[in-house]
Each structure stands twice: as structure tokens, then as C-alpha cells.
Amino acid sequence: VLDKTFKGNETVEPADVSNQNVQYLYSDEGSFYCMNDETYEQFEIPRDIVGDQAGYLKEGSTITLQLFEGKVINVVLPKNVFLKVTYAEDVVKGDTTSSVLKDAELETGIKVKVPAFIKVGDEISVDTETGAYRERKKD
Structure with a gap:
């Protein structure tokens, strides 16, 4: 970060x-790896650049890299991503309040609040900026 005052x-x-x-390929302890589908050029992205967005990266998904002088400086995810529910809390029978939310864990390890009708195996859309549930994937 550069802090400098300029004259008019x-x-x-x-x-x-x-x-x-x-295309996002895979990750290891220190980096994430992606490939340009047209040129087959591969990019290694340090974990600190990806940050909290890592929970929305699914192998094979398309993301946008911002490059400066050939180096990755930022990762831009799609607005929403579909991820599979691998764990969902049980809901108390008889609790029919329409706004009941429960905890769920997705295939990438992130946790989100979902409506009571979501079950293990469902694919749901999650907002990558807020981490909020958006909808269940229609078959």
C-alpha cells in the first residue's frame, strides 16, 4: 500500500x-492451482491471496484471476456457487415456523445457515460475498 499526496x-x-x-484444479497446504482452459497456462495462487474465499472453491469451477505483471493479485469468484450439503442438523418435529434455520456443512467444509427443508445430498446456491443460502438446486 502506497500513501502519497499528489498535486492537482x-x-x-x-x-x-x-x-x-x-478452471480451479486443486489445492495443497500452501497454494491453490488453476489452469487457463485455452492456453493451458497454470497458475499457483498463495493461500493468503485466496483467503476466506477458499470455502467456495470446488474442483472444476471457473473463477477469474486478476493479474498484474503476470502475478496473481486477486481472485474473483462468481456471485453464487452451487455446493452439496454433507451435513445438516435435524429439525424438531412440529416446528413449522417458516423462518426456521439450521446449521449445515457443505462439501468444501464451510458452514451455512439453511432452511429446515434442506437435507444431506441437496445442492444449494450460496452467495460468495455474504455466505448466505440463496436457493436449492432444481432437478
Whole structure:
């Protein structure tokens, strides 16, 4: 981060940042790996750049990398992703309140609040910015 004051007549050359759509392949302890489907160029992304977004990355999904001078500086996820529910709490029978939410864990390990009717095996859409449940995938 650079903190500098400029005079009104000074100009700053904009950074040459490019976007590339890539396929997420896999991760290990320190990095995430993606590949450009057109050029087959592979990218290693340090875990600290991905951060909390890691919970929304599913092998084979398409994401956007922002590059500056050939180095990945940011990862942009789609607005929503579909992930499979691997664990869902049981709901007390007779609790018919329409706003009942329960905890669920998804295939990537993240936890979200879902409506009572969601069960293990369902695929749900999750907002990648807020982590909120959006909808159940229609068959």
C-alpha cells in the first residue's frame, strides 16, 4: 500500500491489470492451482491471496484471476456457487415456523445457515460475498 499526496496537475498512470478466466484444479497446504482452459497456462495462487474465499472453491469451477505483471493479485469468484450439503442438523418435529434455520456443512467444509427443508445430498446456491443460502438446486 502506497500513501502519497499528489498535486492537482499531476497524473498517475493506471496499473495494467488483466483478468483471466481459469478452471480451479486443486489445492495443497500452501497454494491453490488453476489452469487457463485455452492456453493451458497454470497458475499457483498463495493461500493468503485466496483467503476466506477458499470455502467456495470446488474442483472444476471457473473463477477469474486478476493479474498484474503476470502475478496473481486477486481472485474473483462468481456471485453464487452451487455446493452439496454433507451435513445438516435435524429439525424438531412440529416446528413449522417458516423462518426456521439450521446449521449445515457443505462439501468444501464451510458452514451455512439453511432452511429446515434442506437435507444431506441437496445442492444449494450460496452467495460468495455474504455466505448466505440463496436457493436449492432444481432437478
